[in-house]
Amino acid sequence: MEKVLRNRKAILVFILPGLLAYTCFVFYPMCQSILFTFFEGTPNVKFDFVGLDNYKRLFTDKSFRNSFLVTMQYLLVTGTGWIILGYGTALLLRYGLKAKHTNTARTIVYLPVVIPGVAAAALWAKIFEISPQYGLLNSLLKAIGLESLVRPWIGTSATAMWAVCIAEIWKGIGYYAIIFYAGLMDIPKDLEEAASIDGASKWQVIRHIVFPLMRPVFIMCVVLAIMNSLRVYDMPRILTNGGPGYATTTLSIYMYKVAFKQWKYGYGSTVAVVTLLLTVVFTSIVKRMDRKEMTE
């Protein structure tokens, strides 16, 4: 038995194809990406070592500054929206519904998550539309007598960012709701029962028993929200294409422009790697804060 499971040749046969493919097309490109940040020019033709120049350039590049701030706003707004609304939705699914309906409700809540980002963005473009005719939102405002609020939601920089965030939140709520819901289902039933026998109201149970127990799930969702909002691309690309002006140009869109429109391999990679670094830094801050509070 042992001999069969320790068969070196068999292990290699099993892992080599997958591992080689992954190494060549995921791991190696990632290392290259990091290496590229110290160069500028065209690889294989004239690729010059420039040291930390690309990183220095970030500090004087106004477009980078702008897209960095846009991305931070994106992270803050969509991240908060996903977590709060996702948790609220999960609570409603768990406590506001008869068991036989939860599956249907879950299916509906998760629906926006599985549809293509392009389609979702196109749909929201039509919701926010103002010309040639009012979209769904402006029609609704007109119908309830708030015509003064009718405006080109994605056409002016004052509202474009919010519009993109709302569409992004709409698409993502279900994802977080299902994770929170799974967490809620893991909480032992007798714990809640014991509390309500002691006279706690449903709200008190949720506030004082459920909420503290959900802590690890919250941490996980925050980490996921950070990762997902820093890598967002489809929604701002299709809905506003980074505009109007640069109002919704996130780091991912800026990186794409630098790399594949201006063909600056070194600087494009630098923007990409900085985004990756931001993900690592933010998620480890969240994890560290969690550990600190746990030990206190």
Place this chain on the structure above:
Amino acid sequence: MRWKKRNVSGIVLKALLICLLITDIYPFVWMFLSSFKKNVEFSQSMFALPGQLYFQNYIEAYRLADIGVLFKNTVFVTFISIAIIWFFSATVAFAITKMRWRLSGTVLTYVQLGMFIPAFVLLLPQFLMLQKLQLLNTLWALILVFSTNISMSVYLLTGFYRALPDEILEASVIDGCSIYQTFWRIAAPMSINGYVTVIMLAFVNIWNDLLISQTFVSSTGKRMLQVGLAAFLDAKGAREWGPTFAAIVMSVFPTLVIYLILNKKIIAGLSAGSIKG
């Protein structure tokens, strides 16, 4: 008094829930209904039902966006990539969880690293690599990039294999099966559920992708569905509302049907995939 209070909060909860479900589903209903409207109808009420089922929108969208070709390309790339992803991840995960060797933990960590890397970080080096291999602007470029993205699948399958009792594998080895036979005849058939989850996850990722497909393929005849839809929106989206809605409906349709049939598995897979944040 207490009874009344409970009743009120119950109603509030129900109302909130209904609002939520409507926000989730009404845009889809609106999209579907709008896809049957003539262009003139849009200038009337946005909420009205279509006056008739105007299928011309679909014919128009199909012709203008070349949806037939887009579907053919997307199906081709998606299916081949999924098959390769399955093969790579089923074997790697099996060796990691069921066989005994010292570096298995390290290899798992190494493969999982990929889950934390955003796709756009890899784009430039992958672009250069595909250029060197002279695969740029072919569907094989996309298959290569999609099918090597195995981190999530390996992670999910290690979870599934761990739940397989070792005794069954031991029994089959004692009965004289080789390790390959044990994998193929015993472990694989018992992991169908896990495979379905992984395959669905890969399907949704590849079918919905825009970033990778738009970067490595540029000619019109080789476009993937989402890229074609994006181009159609840029060209016609503002004016031709009816065909635009029809095009969106067609691009959502396959994902939607598969989701409605397999929703439990997909939800389980997508949320399980997140556990390791």
